[in-house]
Amino acid sequence: MVRLKTDDKRAAILKATLRLVNSNGFHAAPMAKIASEIGISAGTIYLYFQNKEDLINTLYRELKARFATKALQGFSPDMPVKKGFETIWRNILQYKISEPEEAVFIEQCDNTPMVTDVSREVGLKSVQPLFDLWEQGQREGIIKPVCRQTLFAFSLFPIIYLANIYTKASKELSAETIDAAFGASWDAIRM
Amino acid sequence: MVRLKTDDKRAAILKATLRLVNSNGFHAAPMAKIASEIGISAGTIYLYFQNKEDLINTLYRELKARFATKALQGFSPDMPVKKGFETIWRNILQYKISEPEEAVFIEQCDNTPMVTDVSREVGLKSVQPLFDLWEQGQREGIIKPVCRQTLFAFSLFPIIYLANIYTKASKELSAETIDAAFGASWDAIRM
Amino acid sequence: MVRLKTDDKRAAILKATLRLVNSNGFHAAPMAKIASEIGISAGTIYLYFQNKEDLINTLYRELKARFATKALQGFSPDMPVKKGFETIWRNILQYKISEPEEAVFIEQCDNTPMVTDVSREVGLKSVQPLFDLWEQGQREGIIKPVCRQTLFAFSLFPIIYLANIYTKASKELSAETIDAAFGASWDAIRM
Amino acid sequence: MVRLKTDDKRAAILKATLRLVNSNGFHAAPMAKIASEIGISAGTIYLYFQNKEDLINTLYRELKARFATKALQGFSPDMPVKKGFETIWRNILQYKISEPEEAVFIEQCDNTPMVTDVSREVGLKSVQPLFDLWEQGQREGIIKPVCRQTLFAFSLFPIIYLANIYTKASKELSAETIDAAFGASWDAIRM
DNA sequence: GATGAATGAGCCTTCATTCAT
DNA sequence: TATGAATGAAGGCTCATTCAT
Numbered sequence: 169m170v171r172l173k174t175d176d177k178r179a180a181i182l183k184a185t186l187r188l189v190n191s192n193g194f195h196a197a198p199m200a201k202i203a204s205e206i207g208i209s210a211g212t213i214y215l216y217f218q219n220k221e222d223l224i225n226t227l228y229r230e231l232k233a234r235f236a237t238k239a240l241q242g243f244s245p246d247m248p249v250k251k252g253f254e255t256i257w258r259n260i261l262q263y264k265i266s267e268p269e270e271a272v273f274i275e276q277c278d279n280t281p282m283v284t285d286v287s288r289e290v291g292l293k294s295v296q297p298l299f300d301l302w303e304q305g306q307r308e309g310i311i312k313p314v315c316r317q318t319l320f321a322f323s324l325f326p327i328i329y330l331a332n333i334y335t336k337a338s339k340e341l342s343a344e345t346i347d348a349a350f351g352a353s354w355d356a357i358r359m
Numbered sequence: 360m361v362r363l364k365t366d367d368k369r370a371a372i373l374k375a376t377l378r379l380v381n382s383n384g385f386h387a388a389p390m391a392k393i394a395s396e397i398g399i400s401a402g403t404i405y406l407y408f409q410n411k412e413d414l415i416n417t418l419y420r421e422l423k424a425r426f427a428t429k430a431l432q433g434f435s436p437d438m439p440v441k442k443g444f445e446t447i448w449r450n451i452l453q454y455k456i457s458e459p460e461e462a463v464f465i466e467q468c469d470n471t472p473m474v475t476d477v478s479r480e481v482g483l484k485s486v487q488p489l490f491d492l493w494e495q496g497q498r499e500g501i502i503k504p505v506c507r508q509t510l511f512a513f514s515l516f517p518i519i520y521l522a523n524i525y526t527k528a529s530k531e532l533s534a535e536t537i538d539a540a541f542g543a544s545w546d547a548i549r550m
Numbered sequence: 551m552v553r554l555k556t557d558d559k560r561a562a563i564l565k566a567t568l569r570l571v572n573s574n575g576f577h578a579a580p581m582a583k584i585a586s587e588i589g590i591s592a593g594t595i596y597l598y599f600q601n602k603e604d605l606i607n608t609l610y611r612e613l614k615a616r617f618a619t620k621a622l623q624g625f626s627p628d629m630p631v632k633k634g635f636e637t638i639w640r641n642i643l644q645y646k647i648s649e650p651e652e653a654v655f656i657e658q659c660d661n662t663p664m665v666t667d668v669s670r671e672v673g674l675k676s677v678q679p680l681f682d683l684w685e686q687g688q689r690e691g692i693i694k695p696v697c698r699q700t701l702f703a704f705s706l707f708p709i710i711y712l713a714n715i716y717t718k719a720s721k722e723l724s725a726e727t728i729d730a731a732f733g734a735s736w737d738a739i740r741m
Numbered sequence: 742m743v744r745l746k747t748d749d750k751r752a753a754i755l756k757a758t759l760r761l762v763n764s765n766g767f768h769a770a771p772m773a774k775i776a777s778e779i780g781i782s783a784g785t786i787y788l789y790f791q792n793k794e795d796l797i798n799t800l801y802r803e804l805k806a807r808f809a810t811k812a813l814q815g816f817s818p819d820m821p822v823k824k825g826f827e828t829i830w831r832n833i834l835q836y837k838i839s840e841p842e843e844a845v846f847i848e849q850c851d852n853t854p855m856v857t858d859v860s861r862e863v864g865l866k867s868v869q870p871l872f873d874l875w876e877q878g879q880r881e882g883i884i885k886p887v888c889r890q891t892l893f894a895f896s897l898f899p900i901i902y903l904a905n906i907y908t909k910a911s912k913e914l915s916a917e918t919i920d921a922a923f924g925a926s927w928d929a930i931r932m
Numbered sequence: 933g934a935t936g937a938a939t940g941a942g943c944c945t946t947c948a949t950t951c952a953t
Numbered sequence: 954t955a956t957g958a959a960t961g962a963a964g965g966c967t968c969a970t971t972c973a974t
Contacts, residue, residue, distance in 0.1 A: 356547035
């Protein structure tokens with residue numbers, strides 16, 4: 169196999185881990201298999217990561233960071249509340265659909281003791297701008313005066329389910345379905 | 360230890376499995392531990408279940424069945440759509456909160472190759488009456504004319520998140536929060 | 551291979567460990583080799599010992615206990631000091647010569663982090679009667695008034711060296727050599 | 742880090758090995774750690790030593806040689822027997838106390854297959870002058886007519902124990918204790 | 933000379949599963 | 954029915970050693 173440069177190798181390890189964990193759960197991703205997947209020795213992984221927990225957590229954090237970046241693309245705090253919300257909402261849906269593997273992996277991680285609480289906290293910070301936006305909307309009387317968890321539960325959390333369904337069925341979400349879904353989302357949280 | 364009757368033993372095995380898997384993931388539920396938890400030998404489990412996969416799948420299906428029963432409690436197809444929906448909605452929330460262990464287990468299973476696709480399908484059937492109710496609502500022009508997945512995603516799926524949050528924080532959901540949550544849920548799917 | 555009863559198996563594991571560690575150091579005693587030495591599976595060892603550290607420490611303590619028993623054989627606190635000392639002295643020499651493997655193992659252990667300090671302390675208690683004897687001798691003006699470590703260093707510690715030399719050379723210690731050695735030992739500590 | 746000259750580097754490797762092996766046994770001295778300890782690459786060690794065994798054996802021999810030099814400091818074959826013996830005796834004690842690391846290392850090595858028998862033999866030669874002295878003393882009727890091993894066992898070997906005890910306890914040996922110890926030593930071997 | 937990434941054999945340990953009793 | 958000793962196949966990880974640069 170082609171000899172990879174150091175940085176590429178680190179990335180390749182992460183990618184192989186993502187692929188394997190996704191295909192069949194954590195159980196299906198022993199270090200040796202991750203290694204052989206990209207034609208390296210199991211020991212080599214330990215040159216790039218301290219141990220398996222470190223590998224998983226690193227992957228988790230990097231995906232979360234990428235997710236945050238993509239989720240906030242094109243968003244600005246100056247936007248009107250609904251416009252801002254829709255921007256983020258569509259970004260997230262787009263992400264879940266175009267990178268289904270990453271999305272699935274993150275969900276897997278959220279149910280594993282292998283992912284540290286610290287990592288999880290780091291992940292949470294990424295959506296802060298959204299929370300700020302909601303608060304502003306509540307002050308303006310546009311958004312229902314309920315806790316942020318409730319808002320999240322009914323407007324963004326559903327995207328996970330939606331994207332999952334369509335990804336697993338290998339169907340595409342039509343523009344109409346998406347528009348309708350956003351409608352439901354907005355109706356759920358608007359006054 | 361007191362000698363359990365056959366049926367009780369089967370139930371005890373299932374219960375111990377539930378408890379252990381929940382406390383720390385699948386990783387924390389080796390057969391030997393499940394057995395010792397209830398004072399029997401590891402070998403004995405194999406008198407009641409073919410193997411670990413069978414044990415997990417059986418548990419999964421039984422919990423799903425119990426869930427379905429509870430979810431439909433007090434519901435009747437004759438009810439007005441909103442009334443019927445609210446009944447089921449509150450049942451499900453109640454279940455997620457009062458039996459957090461079962462709820463958590465089911466989520467764990469949905470990310471594991473240990474649970475067969477067959478088992479998963481069986482689980483889905485249980486909510487058929489709800490789907491029928493939505494269809495009726497759509498015919499009556501009360502419910503948004505979108506696919507059932509979308510309806511599910513925005514009205515029931517959020518309950519998982521909500522219940523999780525509060526269970527993990529050991530907080531209780533106030534009646535107001537619940538009412539507000541139901542409001543969001545209904546707004547999301549109603550015309 | 552003949553099926554061993556449970557107790558015999560535990561003993562066989564300890565014996566094989568002793569033999570292997572002695573033959574070439576700790577390095578030469580992987581769990582798998584210990585197991586195969588007596589025709590069992592590596593996993594089986596873990597039915598009798600928690601882990602390798604436990605195995606080593608258990609062996610260490612049992613040998614120390616056996617040593618203490620043998621060292622004090624025929625000794626009584628009522629004996630005259632010299633007689634008592636000679637009894638113990640000859641017992642120890644006898645032990646080191648007749649059970650050279652055990653003796654060597656214990657020395658190996660005293661230089662390994664694998665043996666817990668707790669285990670070491672337990673080992674020390676066994677020679678208390680000897681210390682008492684020395685104190686009595688000192689009160690009677692028969693033994694040099696120096697600390698017990700010094701007494702030990704010049705009267706009993708040398709036995710290790712002596713026995714080692716002769717064991718390695720497969721020579722036997724003649725009665726004359728032994729008598730002479732005891733003479734040196736007694737001269738070293740007597741007034 | 743400052744670039745070391747070739748000879749210094751060789752010495753640094755040996756020193757780091759000594760330090761690490763001592764701090765926690767052979768187990769605690771992997772090549773990579775030895776290297777990083779002095780800011781070089783693991784591979785570099787192989788420019789100075791064939792392999793780990795060679796490294797250990799070289800260190801062993803050098804320490805033995807240094808020991809021999811120090812042990813015989815100020816000694817001359819012309820001295821009266823007791824005077825000569827006392828000189829060497831105190832040198833050895835001094836060495837064991839002032840260079841406890843070297844002493845500990847040598848003992849560790851004497852229980853390891855990593856140190857070749859050849860190396861061990863080399864080490865023995867260093868004390869030849871002492872053996873000659875004893876023979877002279879025996880001819881003069883001053884020293885007990887027993888084999889050199891017995892003499893060694895009761896007069897010099899005990900020093901190891903004594904020094905160990907005090908080093909581990911970080912206590913100092915008082916002049917009185919030392920004098921008393923020498924008394925015991927001399928009494929053990931003199932007629 | 934020097935590096936350090938890469939290797940691969942080997943170690944300890946766990947665990948689902950079997951089977952003689 | 955029930956046991957629990959025994960198995961053996963992994964799995965995570967370490968480390969002496971090599972080699973292209």
